[in-house]
Amino acid sequence: MNPKPNIVNLPVYKPGKPIEEVKRELGLSEVIKLASNENPYGSSPSARAAIVAELDNLSVYPDGSAAELTSALAGHLGVKNDNIIFGCGSDEIIALIARAFFLPGDETIMADQTFSVYKSNADIEGAVTIEVPLASGTHDLDAMLACVSDRTKVIWVCNPNNPTGTIVGEEALTTFLDSVPNHVMVVLDEAYAEYVTDLSYSNGIQLLERYSNLVVLRTFSKIYGLAALRIGYGVASPEIIKLINQVREPFNTSRLAQAAALAALGDQDYVQECRRLNSAGIIQLQREFKRLGLESFPAHGNFIMVDVRKSAVDVFDSLLRKGVIVRAGHRLYPSYIRVTVGSTEQNIAFVTALEQVLSEQGVRA
Numbered sequence: 001m002n003p004k005p006n007i008v009n010l011p012v013y014k015p016g017k018p019i020e021e022v023k024r025e026l027g028l029s030e031v032i033k034l035a036s037n038e039n040p041y042g043s044s045p046s047a048r049a050a051i052v053a054e055l056d057n058l059s060v061y062p063d064g065s066a067a068e069l070t071s072a073l074a075g076h077l078g079v080k081n082d083n084i085i086f087g088c089g090s091d092e093i094i095a096l097i098a099r100a101f102f103l104p105g106d107e108t109i110m111a112d113q114t115f116s117v118y119k120s121n122a123d124i125e126g127a128v129t130i131e132v133p134l135a136s137g138t139h140d141l142d143a144m145l146a147c148v149s150d151r152t153k154v155i156w157v158c159n160p161n162n163p164t165g166t167i168v169g170e171e172a173l174t175t176f177l178d179s180v181p182n183h184v185m186v187v188l189d190e191a192y193a194e195y196v197t198d199l200s201y202s203n204g205i206q207l208l209e210r211y212s213n214l215v216v217l218r219t220f221s222k223i224y225g226l227a228a229l230r231i232g233y234g235v236a237s238p239e240i241i242k243l244i245n246q247v248r249e250p251f252n253t254s255r256l257a258q259a260a261a262l263a264a265l266g267d268q269d270y271v272q273e274c275r276r277l278n279s280a281g282i283i284q285l286q287r288e289f290k291r292l293g294l295e296s297f298p299a300h301g302n303f304i305m306v307d308v309r310k311s312a313v314d315v316f317d318s319l320l321r322k323g324v325i326v327r328a329g330h331r332l333y334p335s336y337i338r339v340t341v342g343s344t345e346q347n348i349a350f351v352t353a354l355e356q357v358l359s360e361q362g363v364r365a
């Protein structure tokens, strides 16, 4: 076999452990997964009904341009139809951007640490990734700007940032966008935008008119609770959307995904309720962390990065044995776990398990 040399050492993406696997391996009957930032309340009931109705059409290819969903989303966001492209999750939009824009040797700038999918796709296309350390867990936009060169094609800004959960506010973001040269595309990944309640946060959609080099990524996987269906989208100028469309597979989103997304979009009461419950969950978890003397980054999405002040991988393993799946193994944060904000009951179960694990490990140490 002769693969492209740039993919030889590429790691295979490690997802959060599936509940069924943990139950089987550890012989547990109750397992809570707070590892993949999924919506603990599921999706809107209207999404389920839309899928059932769509089951009569399984033999028919989807509309590759997702016209009906595009129109509904354009209306919802206040943009035009030709500002939108759908993908098999926003993960696919990231891959399509890399495919459309990177030649080997091009440079791309991102935070260290941030969502790993940006770098893996840059690696696949042979682009050179420049990783700029976070400052207190937050994107250091000045330092990222200082890395721009003639070879820079794309800068990735994950807002809120996964895994730290921090945000850059409107002022910092627009100051940055004002300074980025026009030949450089800025991809603002807003997978968790609908969860943010902080008033300093600027919704990237509103900035699109001012910055023709801006692409905003959103998804139906997080607050809309449709992760299984794989549907996300990019919003940008018609010129950029056309370029991304040129490298898109013809039928990249399914009929079921389009139907469910359309119904879910129409149920904004559900979205609002999930946002409210998530904010309450953040307060609940932060109160418990404070009681346990643990520090966490400010959380703006549906997850919290908390410093357990021990090997996060060990704490992860011990939590797993108690039936709670979280995330650990963040290279720059070896003592932090990332936990998804669950329901009140899930959060209590997690904190109870964490408290036991920390005291057991404390005794051993």
Ligand SMILES: *Cc1c(COP(=O)(O)O)cnc(C)c1O
Binding pocket: 037, 088, 089, 090, 091, 092, 115, 158, 161, 162, 189, 191, 218, 219, 220, 221, 222, 227, 230, 231, 232
């Ligand atoms: C979850 C996530 C995505 C994309 O999820 P899809 O399911 O592919 O839409 C994109 N960016 C970040 C930062 C995420 O956390």
